[in-house]
Amino acid sequence: MEWALPEWTVLAVVRERPAHGFAVAALTARGGELGRVWQMPRPVIYRALSRLADAGLVVPKEIESGGGPPRTVYAITEAGRTAVDEWLARPVPHVRELRSHLLMKLALLTRRELPVxxxxxxxxxxxxxxxxxxxxxxxxxxxxxxxxxxxxxxxxxxxxxxxxxxxxxx
The missing domain is CATH 1.10.287 (Helix Hairpins)
Known part of the structure; x- marks a missing residue:
């Protein structure tokens, strides 16, 4: 299945380490490290996590609680790891997507200290x-x-x- 940029970004962040939606949303918010490339509102992040879980690319790992509402931490599956690694290596097909998709891929690879x-x-x-x-x-x-x-x-x-x-x- 081909995903949109929010799903790929969420999957790549969870590939780095297990995370909950609030943490991913902070990275993709205005002023966040990945938000400098493409801003994604919190509801978009949670929808992406739900879709990725339904597809078996991430799984709930634990529930964090304390100081706020409980947060489900997601971990990547082997299928998710394979999918996102392949996506990160694939060039962007349309020039109009270079600003969003290519820059996001470059940012995500750099976060993991992988060669670009x-x-x-x-x-x-x-x-x-x-x-x-x-x-x-x-x-x-x-x-x-x-x-x-x-x-x-x-x-x-x-x-x-x-x-x-x-x-x-x-």
Missing amino acids: GALVAAQRRALEPVLAAVAEERERAVGFEAVLLSWRHGNVVAALGFLDQLGERV
Whole structure:
């Protein structure tokens, strides 16, 4: 099953260590370490945990209590570990998702002190044919279609430049 960014992010955080929804929500809130990339409200986090549990990718491990409402701590399953590790290694398919999905993957890999070079290289390889296709379409386009394709072309060129700079640093 293909998940949305909230499910993948929650799964990756639980992959780091067992956690409850409130802790994940703090990371993805405004000002949180992962919230700098993509903010996710607490209800979204709890829905993601529920979906992941229903799919057998996380399981309740214990109930924390003290000072507030009881909180269910979730641990990742082997299937969850495999799924999130594969997702973290996979390049983002659409340029429009680079800002959210790719940056989140890079943040999550960095949190675990894992290398990002392979993902950066794979992402670059995934974008090269996109650039060629957009450039070819742009040559034939007229009117607003030409404007739109110029915008898309510029975005792909900028993304490749970002990946090149990042690749030099890792």
